[in-house]
Amino acid sequence: MKHDISLAVRRFIGENFLFRDDGDAITHDAxxxxxxxxxxxGVLELVCFLETTFGIEVxxxxxxxxxxxxxxxxxxxxxxxxxxxKIELVA
Amino acid sequence: xxxxxxxFALSPRPLAPRGVLERMVEAVRHRGPDDGGVYLDDRAGLGxxxxxxxxxxxxxxxxxxxxxxxxxxxxxxxxxYVELTKELTARGRVFRTRCDTETxxxxxxxxxxxxxxxLNGDFAYALWDRSRKRLVMARDRMGVxxxxxxxxxxxxxxxxxxxxxxxxxxxxxxxxxxGLDQCFTFWSPLAPRTAFKGIYELPPGHQxxxxxxxVKVQPYWRLTFPERGEHGIADEAQAGEQVEALxxxxxxxxxxxxxxxxxxxxGGFDSSVTTAxxxxxxxxxxxxxxxxxxxxxxxSAYQRTLVDAxxxxxxxxxxxxxxxxxSFEQVIRHTERPVLRSAPAALYLLSRQVRDHxxxxxxxxxxxxxxxxxxxxxxxxxxxxxxxxQPDSKWRPLLLRRLYPYLGGLQSQxxxxxxxxxxxxxxxxxxxxxxxxxxxxxxxxxxxxYSGDLRxxxxxxxxxxxxxxxxxxxxxxxxPLSRAQYLETGCLLPGYILSSQGDRVAMAHGVxxxxxxxxxxxxxxxxxxxxxxxxxxxxxxxxxRQRLGRHLPSSIVERPKQPYxxxxxxxxxxxxxxQYVEELLxxxxxxxxxxxxxxxVRRLVQKxxxxxxxxxxxxxxxxxxxxxxxxxxxxxxxxxx
Numbered sequence: 001m002k003h004d005i006s007l008a009v010r011r012f013i014g015e016n017f018l019f020r021d022d023g024d025a026i027t028h029d030a031x032x033x034x035x036x037x038x039x040x041x042g043v044l045e046l047v048c049f050l051e052t053t054f055g056i057e058v059x060x061x062x063x064x065x066x067x068x069x070x071x072x073x074x075x076x077x078x079x080x081x082x083x084x085x086k087i088e089l090v091a
Numbered sequence: 092x093x094x095x096x097x098x099f100a101l102s103p104r105p106l107a108p109r110g111v112l113e114r115m116v117e118a119v120r121h122r123g124p125d126d127g128g129v130y131l132d133d134r135a136g137l138g139x140x141x142x143x144x145x146x147x148x149x150x151x152x153x154x155x156x157x158x159x160x161x162x163x164x165x166x167x168x169x170x171x172y173v174e175l176t177k178e179l180t181a182r183g184r185v186f187r188t189r190c191d192t193e194t195x196x197x198x199x200x201x202x203x204x205x206x207x208x209x210l211n212g213d214f215a216y217a218l219w220d221r222s223r224k225r226l227v228m229a230r231d232r233m234g235v236x237x238x239x240x241x242x243x244x245x246x247x248x249x250x251x252x253x254x255x256x257x258x259x260x261x262x263x264x265x266x267x268x269x270g271l272d273q274c275f276t277f278w279s280p281l282a283p284r285t286a287f288k289g290i291y292e293l294p295p296g297h298q299x300x301x302x303x304x305x306v307k308v309q310p311y312w313r314l315t316f317p318e319r320g321e322h323g324i325a326d327e328a329q330a331g332e333q334v335e336a337l338x339x340x341x342x343x344x345x346x347x348x349x350x351x352x353x354x355x356x357x358g359g360f361d362s363s364v365t366t367a368x369x370x371x372x373x374x375x376x377x378x379x380x381x382x383x384x385x386x387x388x389x390x391s392a393y394q395r396t397l398v399d400a401x402x403x404x405x406x407x408x409x410x411x412x413x414x415x416x417x418s419f420e421q422v423i424r425h426t427e428r429p430v431l432r433s434a435p436a437a438l439y440l441l442s443r444q445v446r447d448h449x450x451x452x453x454x455x456x457x458x459x460x461x462x463x464x465x466x467x468x469x470x471x472x473x474x475x476x477x478x479x480x481q482p483d484s485k486w487r488p489l490l491l492r493r494l495y496p497y498l499g500g501l502q503s504q505x506x507x508x509x510x511x512x513x514x515x516x517x518x519x520x521x522x523x524x525x526x527x528x529x530x531x532x533x534x535x536x537x538x539x540x541y542s543g544d545l546r547x548x549x550x551x552x553x554x555x556x557x558x559x560x561x562x563x564x565x566x567x568x569x570x571p572l573s574r575a576q577y578l579e580t581g582c583l584l585p586g587y588i589l590s591s592q593g594d595r596v597a598m599a600h601g602v603x604x605x606x607x608x609x610x611x612x613x614x615x616x617x618x619x620x621x622x623x624x625x626x627x628x629x630x631x632x633x634x635x636r637q638r639l640g641r642h643l644p645s646s647i648v649e650r651p652k653q654p655y656x657x658x659x660x661x662x663x664x665x666x667x668x669x670q671y672v673e674e675l676l677x678x679x680x681x682x683x684x685x686x687x688x689x690x691x692v693r694r695l696v697q698k699x700x701x702x703x704x705x706x707x708x709x710x711x712x713x714x715x716x717x718x719x720x721x722x723x724x725x726x727x728x729x730x731x732x
Contacts, residue, residue, distance in 0.1 A: 016698055019539060019691035033511045036532060041707040043508045048703040063505035 005054070005082075006075040012049050013071070017042060028072045033065065043068060050074070056081040093152070094119030094140040094598075095164040095238075096250035097217055098259065099226040102304045103134065104245055107260055112136040115255040122166070122251060122598045128152055130162055135219045135226060137164040142601050144168070144348050144451060150190035157187060160222050161200060165192050166251050167214035167236045168603070170344040170610075175209060199227065207298055207311050211344070211610065215293070217249055225302035232312045233458070233609045234282070234295030234585030237594055241290050247301050252595075253290060253427045257727065264727040265289075266720070268548040271686065274429045275537040275716060276554040279586025281561070283308070286428040286723065295585050312611065313563065314580055314618060316573035322621035330624050331638030333616060334463075338639070341610035342368040345454060352605075353377040353445060354454040356405065357655055358393030360636065360647060361456030361465070363401075365607050367642040369454050370401055378403040379445050379453065381410050381437050381657075387497070388656050393647060400644045408444045410437045412662035416669050419662075423722040425599045426591040430719045431534065431712040437657040439596035446600040453597075457588055458608030461580045462617035463632040464572060464625030465652055467494050472526030472575050473626060475513055479520045488513070493629055497653045498708070523562055524555055526575035527582075531555060536709045537716050540687045540695065558582070572622040580614075659711035660699040663718065675721040684724045687717055 006028075014020045017037045032038040038046065046068060047058045056078065067077040096115035100106055112129050116138030120127070123140030130137045130153040139152040145168070153164045169175065172191035175198065180186060184197040191212070198206030199218055204227050213235035218227045228249060230238045239256060240249040248259045257264050267288040270280040280286055282294040293299055296312040317323065324330045342365060346352050354366045356378040370376050378398065382391040391407065398405040415436040422436045423429075445453055460466045471494050478487040488510040496502065504512075516528035524531065541549070558578075566574060589606075597604045607613070617625070620634065627633035631652055640648035663672045674680060676696050678689035699706050699714050706714075 015694055016703075019688075019694040019698075021690065033508075036515075036536065041504060041705065042709075043504060044705075045703045045707070052703075060505065064507050065511055069511075 005078045006071055008053060009050075009071055009074050009078075012046075012053075013037065016045060016049075026071060029070050031065075031069050033069055038069075046074075050078060054078050054082060093142050093166045094122030094251045094255075095138065095166045095215065095217060096255040097135065097137040097164060098249070099135045099217075099219070099247045099301055101242070101245050101247060101301060101306070106131070106133065106136060106246070109136070111259060112138045115250060115258045116140055118255045118258055119250065119252050121601060124601050126151060130155075130164075130219075132221070134221075134224060135162075137162055137217060137219060139164045142451060142603065144350055144603065145172070146188055146190035147349050149188040150192055152192060154188070154190070154192050154196065156196050156200060157185070160220070161196050162219040162221070163192060163195050163199075163216055165195055165214060165216040166238075167212055167216070167231065168347075168605070169194050169210050169212040169214060170347060170605075171209075171211040173344075173347070178209075204229075204298060204300060205311070211612070213605070213609075215251060223302060225300065227301075228293060228299040229311070230293045230295055230297060232296040232611045233580075233589065233606075233614065235589050235594060235604075235606065235609065237590065238293040239285065239290055240293060240299065242306060247306060252425075253285070253287060253727075254424070256290060266686070266724060266728060268545055269552055269554075271429065271545070271720065272538070272549050272552060273554050273557075274431075276531055276535050277558070277582045277586065278431055278534065279428060279582070279590065281554075281558065281582065282585065287727070314577060314614065315563070315565070316569045316577065316618045318565070318568045319570045319573075322570075323619050324621070324624075327624060327634060327637070330620055330634050334613075334620075334634055335638050337610070337613050337616055338364070338607055339368055339371070341607040341613050342454065343372060345605040345607055345610075346372045348452050350451050351377065351449075352452045352454065353379060353448075353450040354403070355441070355456070355604075356380045356394055356397055356403070357456065358390030358397065358647075359456065359653060359655075360632070360640075360643070360650070361459035361608065363397050363456070363643050363647050364459070364635070364639045365454045365456045366397070366401055366403065367639075368607065370403065376401075376403045377448070377450065378405045379441060379448075379450075380405070380407045381441050381655075382407050383410055383437075383657065384412075385658060388658065390653065393650065396644055396646055400647075406444065406448060408441050410440055410657065412658050412665055413667065414440055415657060415662040416665075416672060419718075420669075420671055420722055420726070421599070422596060423719050424726050425595045426719075427595070427723070427727070428591065429716050429723060430587070430591045431537075431716045432656065433659050433662050433715055434655060434657040435591045435596045436662075438592055439599055442597045442600040442602040445602050451601060452603045452605060454605050454607060456608065457593065457604070457606045458584070458614070459632065459635065460652070460654075461576060461584050462608055462614050463620075463635045464576065464622070465632045466579060466654075467631075467652060468526065468530060468579065469572060469575050469626055470494055470629050470631065471513065471529070472571060473629070475517060475529075476520055476525070476571055478513075479517050482514075482517060490629070496651050523559055523566055523574065524578065526571065527578050533709055534712060537713045540691045540713060540717060542685055542688050545686050570622045572626055573618070576618070660706050660714040663714070664696075664700050671722075671725075672718065675725060676718060680721065681717075684721055684729075686720055686724070692717055 126141035215236040215238035
C-alpha cells in the first residue's frame with residue numbers, strides 16, 4: 001500500500017514539479033523545499049493532488065513540512081490518513 | 092524621441108553603401124514616423140528617424156554644427172535644453188535651431204566628451220567628430236533609451252534596436268546561451284550582454300569613444316550611496332521639502348514639448364504623484380490607463396477615484412487575455428529579448444491607444460519604487476535579515492505575512508511553508524546578493540527546462556557570480572537597503588521595466604515615456620536619504636508618501652503597493668488562442684529551436700492548461716519565458732512555423 005502511495009507521489013512530483021516522466025532523481029528522504037522542487041505555491045498543488053487522488057482531507061494544521069516535505073514523509077502521512085478507513089472497511 | 096542607426100570605420104576602409112544605412116534606419120521607422128534622414132562620408136554613416144516633439148520644423152537630423160565638423164544622430168530628449176542653451180550661448184556658442192539636439196553638439200564642442208555630464212535627459216546618441224576622426228556614443232544615466240552596437244570587420248555598427256543591426260551585411264542573429272541564462276535569472280541580460288551573440292548594449296550611464304582604431308567604453312555616471320550611517324539629511328521635514336521641490340522641477344522640465352503631453356495613471360501612488368504634479372502645468376491634462384477582467388489585477392476603482400480627485404480627461408483600455416496573445420508576437424519583435432511576464436503586451440496595447448488619441452508623449456511614475464524604496468523585495472530582505480539574526484525565532488517569520496498582500500497564491504500558503512520558502516539563503520546574509528536570492532532562485536527554476544545542448548553550452552556558467560563581480564568596491568559599506576536598491580536599479584529597472592515594459596512597447600507606436608522619478612537629481616537625492624526615510628518599519632516610500640501624499644486622496648496614499656501585472660499563461664491557453672502558440676510550443680518546434688527539452692515543455696503546457704488551483708508564479712514565468720524565446724528565435728533567427 002505504502003509502496004503504491006510512494007509511486008504515485010513520486011510520479012506526480014516528477015511530472016508536475018520536475019516536468020519529467022518520473023521522479024527517479026529524487027531520493028526518498030530529500031527535502032522538496034531545500035532541493036527547490038516545490039516552489040512558492042507548490043505545496044497547494046501537492047495538497048490538491050493528495051486530496052483528489054487519495055480521497056483524504058488535508059487539514060490546515062497538517063500542512064507542515066513534517067508531513068509534506070519528502071516522498072517518505074508524504075507517503076507516511078497519507079498512509080496514516082488512510083489507515084482508519086481501512087480498519088472501518090475491515091470491521 | 093526617435094530611432095537611430097549607423098556605422099563607423101575604425102580605420103579607413105570602404106564603407107557599406109547608403110542603401111544599407113537607409114534600410115537600417117527604416118527598420119526603426121516606428122520610433123520616428125514623422126521624418127528621416129541620413130548622413131554619409133568616407134568614415135561614418137549616421138541615420139535617423141524622427142518623432143517630432145520639440146522644434147517641429149527645425150529639428151531635422153542628423154544635425155551638424157555650422158562648420159559641419161560635428162554631426163549627431165540622437166534619440167531622446169534633453170530636458171534641460173533651455174537652461175543649457177543659455178549657458179552655452181553665454182560661452183559664445185551660436186545656436187541655429189531651438190531644438191534640444193543642438194545642445195549635444197555645442198556641449199561636446201565646448202567640453203569634449205565630458206559635455207555629456209551637463210545633459211539632463213533620456214538620451215542615446217552617436218556624435219561624429221570629423222576633425223578628430225572620433226565617434227562618441229552615449230546613453231542616459233538610468234538606461235531609458237536603448238543603444239546597441241557591435242564591431243564587424245573593423246566597422247562599429249550601432250542602432251537603437253537590434254533589428255537594424257541585423258540588416259548590416261554579414262551580421263546574423265544567433266541567440267546567446269549566456270544571455271538567455273541571464274534572462275532566466277535576472278529577467279533580462281545584464282548590459283553589455285544582450286540576448287544575441289556578439290551584440291552589445293551600451294550600459295546606462297556609459298559612453299563609448301571610438302578613435303585611432305580603438306573602442307573604449309567607460310562610465311560617466313554611477314549610482315552610489317553614502318556609507319552606512321553617513322546619510323546627509325537628518326530631518327524628515329527637510330528631506331520631504333527637497334524631494335517635492337526636485338520632483339516638481341523634474342516634472343516641469345518633462346512637460347516641455349511642442350506637442351501635448353499626457354500621463355499614465357495606473358491607480359497606484361507613483362503615477363498619481365506625477366499626474367498631480369503635471370496637472371499644475373496643464374489644467375486640461377489627458378490621462379490613460381489599463382483595466383483587467385481579473386479583480387486581482389484590476390485597479391480601475393482606484394483610477395476612477397484619482398480621475399475624480401485630479402479632474403483629468405481620462406481614457407481607459409480594457410485588456411483581455413485574447414488581446415495579449417493576439418499582440419504578443421509583435422511585442423517580442425519589439426522587446427528583442429525573452430520576457431517572463433505578459434505585462435509588456437498590455438502596455439503595447441495602451442501605447443497604441445495613446446497614439447490613436449493623438450498623443451506622442453506621456454509621463455509615468457516608473458522609478459519611484461527603486462529610488463524611494465517601494466518594492467516588497469526591500470521589505471522581504473529587511474524581514475529576512477531581521478529573522479536571520481534569530482533563525483529559531485517563532486514570531487520573526489510571522490512578519491512574512493505582511494509581504495506581497497497582492498499575491499493570492501502566496502498568501503494562502505500555510506505559514507510553515509511561507510517560512511520555508513523565504514528561509515532560502517537565510518544563512519547567506521553576508522552575500523552581496525542576499526536581498527535578491529529568493530527571487531533569483533524562483534526565476535532560475537526555468538533552467539530545469541533547458542535542453543541538454545543548452546546546458547552543455549552554458550557549461551557551469553554562474554550568472555550570480557558574474558553579477559557579484561560587477562559590484563562596486565564600496566558596495567559592502569552600504570546599508571542593506573542601499574545594496575538592494577542598487578541591485579534593483581541596475582538589473583530589473585533598465586533590463587525589463589524601462590526596456591521590455593517601457594521604451595520598446597511605447598516606441599512600437601511612436602510614444603515617448605517620460606519619468607520624473609528618474610531625473611538623475613531625484614535619483615541622487617533618493618540615494619542620499621537615510622534608509623529609514625524610505626522604508627520606515629514596513630512602510631514603503633515613507634518620506635515621499637508623507638510629503639507628496641498631501642496632493643492625493645487618502646485611499647490612494649494608504650493603499651498597499653500593487654505592482655502592475657497582466658494575466659500570464661492563461662492569456663495564451665484560452666479557446667481560440669492564436670495558432671502560433673500551439674505551433675511554437677509543439678515538441679517538434681521546441682526540438683528544432685533547441686533551447687528547451689520538448690517533453691518538459693509539453694508537461695508545463697499541460698499543467699498550465701489544467702492547473703490544480705492557480706498557476707504558480709514559477710510556472711507562469713517559465714511558460715511566458717519559453718514562448719517568448721521561441722518567438723524570438725522564430726522572428727530573428729529562423730522561422731519555426
